[in-house]
Amino acid sequence: MxxxxxxxxxxxxxxxxxxxxxxxxxxxxxxxxVAPDRKREARILLAQAFKERIVPVEKSAVRINxxxxxxxxxxxxxxxxxxxxxxxxxxVEHPEQVHRICNLLDRIEADNGMDTGKVVLQCILETPxxxxxxxxxxxxxxxxxxxxxxxxxxxxxxxxxxxxxLLPLDYPRSRIASAAAAFGLSAxxxxxxxxxxxxxxxxxxxxxxxxxxxxxxxxxxDQIELVNRVFSPTPDELADARNIxxxxxxxxxGAGSLNGRMIDRPVILRAERILQSAEETGIRESTDAx
Amino acid sequence: xxxxxxxxxxxxxxxxxHLRPYKKEAVKRVVSGNLKNNTRKPEKTTRISGDMxxxxxxxxxxxxxxxxxxxxxxxxxxVVEQVLLELERMGYRDLILCVSSVMGPASNAVLRAxxxxxxxxxxxxxxxxxxxxxxxxxxxxxxxxxRSHGGRARAIDSGETPVAAAFIAASEVDREGNLxxxxxxxxxxxxxxxxxxxxxxxxxxxxxxxxxxxxxNHISIPGNQVDEIVKVESIGDRAGISGGxxxxxxxxxxxxxxxxxxxxxxxxxxxxxxxxxxxxSGGISLLVTSFLKDYMTGTGITGSxxxxxxxxxxxxxxxxxxxxxxxxxxxxxxxxxxxxxxxxFHREMSASRYASPEYPGCIAEELDIMILSATxxxxxxxxxxxxxxxxxxLGALGGAPDTAAGAGLTMVVMPSFRGRIPTVxxxxxxxxxxxxTVDILVTERGIAVxxxxxxxxxxxxxxxLDLISIEELIxxxxxxxxxxxxxxxxxxxxxxxEYRNGTVLDCLRI
Numbered sequence: 001m002x003x004x005x006x007x008x009x010x011x012x013x014x015x016x017x018x019x020x021x022x023x024x025x026x027x028x029x030x031x032x033x034v035a036p037d038r039k040r041e042a043r044i045l046l047a048q049a050f051k052e053r054i055v056p057v058e059k060s061a062v063r064i065n066x067x068x069x070x071x072x073x074x075x076x077x078x079x080x081x082x083x084x085x086x087x088x089x090x091x092v093e094h095p096e097q098v099h100r101i102c103n104l105l106d107r108i109e110a111d112n113g114m115d116t117g118k119v120v121l122q123c124i125l126e127t128p129x130x131x132x133x134x135x136x137x138x139x140x141x142x143x144x145x146x147x148x149x150x151x152x153x154x155x156x157x158x159x160x161x162x163x164x165x166l167l168p169l170d171y172p173r174s175r176i177a178s179a180a181a182a183f184g185l186s187a188x189x190x191x192x193x194x195x196x197x198x199x200x201x202x203x204x205x206x207x208x209x210x211x212x213x214x215x216x217x218x219x220x221x222d223q224i225e226l227v228n229r230v231f232s233p234t235p236d237e238l239a240d241a242r243n244i245x246x247x248x249x250x251x252x253x254g255a256g257s258l259n260g261r262m263i264d265r266p267v268i269l270r271a272e273r274i275l276q277s278a279e280e281t282g283i284r285e286s287t288d289a290x
Numbered sequence: 291x292x293x294x295x296x297x298x299x300x301x302x303x304x305x306x307x308h309l310r311p312y313k314k315e316a317v318k319r320v321v322s323g324n325l326k327n328n329t330r331k332p333e334k335t336t337r338i339s340g341d342m343x344x345x346x347x348x349x350x351x352x353x354x355x356x357x358x359x360x361x362x363x364x365x366x367x368x369v370v371e372q373v374l375l376e377l378e379r380m381g382y383r384d385l386i387l388c389v390s391s392v393m394g395p396a397s398n399a400v401l402r403a404x405x406x407x408x409x410x411x412x413x414x415x416x417x418x419x420x421x422x423x424x425x426x427x428x429x430x431x432x433x434x435x436x437r438s439h440g441g442r443a444r445a446i447d448s449g450e451t452p453v454a455a456a457f458i459a460a461s462e463v464d465r466e467g468n469l470x471x472x473x474x475x476x477x478x479x480x481x482x483x484x485x486x487x488x489x490x491x492x493x494x495x496x497x498x499x500x501x502x503x504x505x506x507n508h509i510s511i512p513g514n515q516v517d518e519i520v521k522v523e524s525i526g527d528r529a530g531i532s533g534g535x536x537x538x539x540x541x542x543x544x545x546x547x548x549x550x551x552x553x554x555x556x557x558x559x560x561x562x563x564x565x566x567x568x569x570x571s572g573g574i575s576l577l578v579t580s581f582l583k584d585y586m587t588g589t590g591i592t593g594s595x596x597x598x599x600x601x602x603x604x605x606x607x608x609x610x611x612x613x614x615x616x617x618x619x620x621x622x623x624x625x626x627x628x629x630x631x632x633x634x635f636h637r638e639m640s641a642s643r644y645a646s647p648e649y650p651g652c653i654a655e656e657l658d659i660m661i662l663s664a665t666x667x668x669x670x671x672x673x674x675x676x677x678x679x680x681x682x683x684l685g686a687l688g689g690a691p692d693t694a695a696g697a698g699l700t701m702v703v704m705p706s707f708r709g710r711i712p713t714v715x716x717x718x719x720x721x722x723x724x725x726x727t728v729d730i731l732v733t734e735r736g737i738a739v740x741x742x743x744x745x746x747x748x749x750x751x752x753x754x755l756d757l758i759s760i761e762e763l764i765x766x767x768x769x770x771x772x773x774x775x776x777x778x779x780x781x782x783x784x785x786x787x788e789y790r791n792g793t794v795l796d797c798l799r800i
Contacts, residue, residue, distance in 0.1 A: 016770060017543055020734050054770065221542035 336467025416686020479621020
């Protein structure tokens with residue numbers, strides 16, 4: 001999933017249109033986008049949208065309220081029976097928080113006749129403690145499908161500006177991407193909040209991709225096309241991957257070479273992942289590349 | 291009787307007399323030679339007056355006659371109000387108002403004149419609040435006649451709607467009586483709609499707040515068509531000119547529709563060297579033009595002409611060589627107003643040359659691509675651009691019926707619902723542009739090709755576009771919105787919608 005578009009959970013107009021812009025995934029937000037006194041009506045509205053399949057359920061996540069609030073369990077009680085299967089948890093810092101959420105999910109799934117573990121979790125790490133605990137959080141439950149980075153709160157806590165200077169975020173990004181890879185999870189990057197700065201968005205996304213992220217969260221439909229492009233294999237990458245696999249077919253195990261470059265198991269695996277990613281996102285190798 | 295748009299049209303209606311129902315076979319242009327050649331006498335000299343009352347008196351205007359205005363000053367117009375107040379002071383009654391459109395302060399002024407008994411009928415391409423509400427409340431004595439820009443030009447050219455006195459606002463005039471819209475402090479650009487009035491009205495009164503002692507650089511209406519000029523303190527406010535339907539959209543849904551529209555244009559093969567292009571003044575249409583500009587710049591494809599309402603973007607495209615000529619019947623913003631008269635590629639055209647079905651080779655019929663906005667469309671591709679589904683008056687005919695009939699590819703771009711009200715319905719409230727002249731509908735929830743255009747369907751079927759039948763599209767939309775509960779229409783006809791050839795497409799009933 002290259003792009004996850006956020007959508008306020010209390011806006012019928014935006015909910016109904018969220019799926020038409022071409023984002024790979026959607027995140028319907030019950031947390032920051034909804035004022036405290038509007039949480040209840042947002043839950044009712046969003047649950048109805050899931051029940052009536054107005055949103056594409058299979059690619060729609062719900063960002064619930066944080067595990068230290070009074071709303072997260074109400075969010076789950078409403079949204080899971082309505083059909084939500086992907087839950088994004090904000091401000092995760094301790095495995096105990098994940099366990100608490102998993103226990104409630106076990107019970108809700110049982111009450112609703114669902115297979116245990118059907119609901120998966122995306123953890124957002126957006127505090128220094130959450131980032132430092134990335135590895136233990138990644139391994140804290142088999143329900144976890146991805147780790148995401150939340151830069152805004154992280155920058156505020158550490159005291160660094162959020163903007164075009166990308167270097168300060170290399171550390172948390174690398175830590176999260178590495179922890180995710182350790183457990184075979186996807187890593188998704190933080191949002192870019194400067195709507196009119198496409199150059200900044202491209203640089204931010206490319207940096208995240210270079211550090212191992214598979215996609216990025218977005219706050220506006222205008223950001224989708226660029227981010228999808230950045231997180232898609234380039235024609236050169238596709239051609240290279242195909243050449244590697246063609247060469248590998250003639251190798252009798254072990255290592256070989258292609259145009260002076262060593263081909264071994266990790267290189268072959270990476271080539272397979274690139275082609276698989278292209279397949280998943282419907283990208284075909286261009287004629288030029290062939 | 292039932293016309294070919296499926297609408298019940300009476301044989302006659304009080305105030306308008308006999309009505310000719312719309313027939314499909316009449317859609318294609320037939321040159322009838324009805325153009326009336328009554329260019330004014332060249333030896334005439336134009337008087338410059340400071341007194342509106344004296345000028346009106348000299349015009350010979352009588353009760354019951356037809357007077358005309360243009361709406362090039364859009365929301366900045368102050369001329370309509372000044373003239374109607376003078377007519378009220380002079381005690382005129384029962385006049386017919388023939389106007390290219392009514393909006394902004396002019397709507398209030400016209401409504402006041404209706405209520406005072408000065409006006410009994412309005413002939414226009416569109417009208418706005420509060421006049422629109424008054425129409426639906428039955429306050430206008432005779433049915434309003436909605437005519438397209440081309441239809442209005444045809445009616446005036448042919449003598450079908452003789453104008454006794456044309457009141458023509460100009461941003462500057464000279465001592466020869468020449469009028470322009472592209473000079474002076476309150477410039478508004480093209481005077482295309484008024485050019486027809488100037489050519490045919492029995493008496494032409496130019497109205498301006500700027501009299502130049504030098505000859506005008508750019509003459510929109512020559513002095514030999516102008517009987518006299520009244521100098522007033524102010525014709526209006528230039529800032530209001532771009533305040534009508536001009537809105538460049540930042541809404542994600544509208545951007546998505548515009549991108550799909552460009553994809554359709556490219557896949558259809560319509561964007562090819564030498565193509566001609568026009569887009570309406572709706573937010574999505576303007577975005578399509580913007581995206582088209584990027585595409586043309588990237589591919590190096592250049593077109594022959596762009597036309598219609600001129601905008602900054604179109605001026606830029608011509609300046610960059612993307613189109614050879616910009617045919618301008620109405621300037622929508624200051625950039626276009628300033629460009630007219632300064633750039634050789636920027637050509638002013640009359641409403642007749644733009645869109646009259648009686649004008650041989652009018653620009654509308656030379657178009658390859660036309661992008662239209664609408665309030666509603668139905669499963670027969672009939673387009674409504676005047677009323678909403680709920681019957682309220684929201685828009686105008688503009689040049690839509692003319693350009694749709696003439697263009698090689700007529701595309702309607704619109705969101706599939708506004709608020710919670712679907713805009714693609716089984717039946718439109720009011721037929722304004724007949725479906726047989728519309729080729730394709732592009733919405734955010736699907737693209738529907740008129741089955742009549744088998745060639746287009748074949749060409750697009752190989753693309754990745756989200757093509758569905760219009761019936762499927764309606765079902766897709768109704769699944770989200772529910773089936774609308776269409777309000778009942780009354781029995782009293784308060785307006786008729788004329789097709790460009792003068793036949794009646796539909797009636798508004800209250």
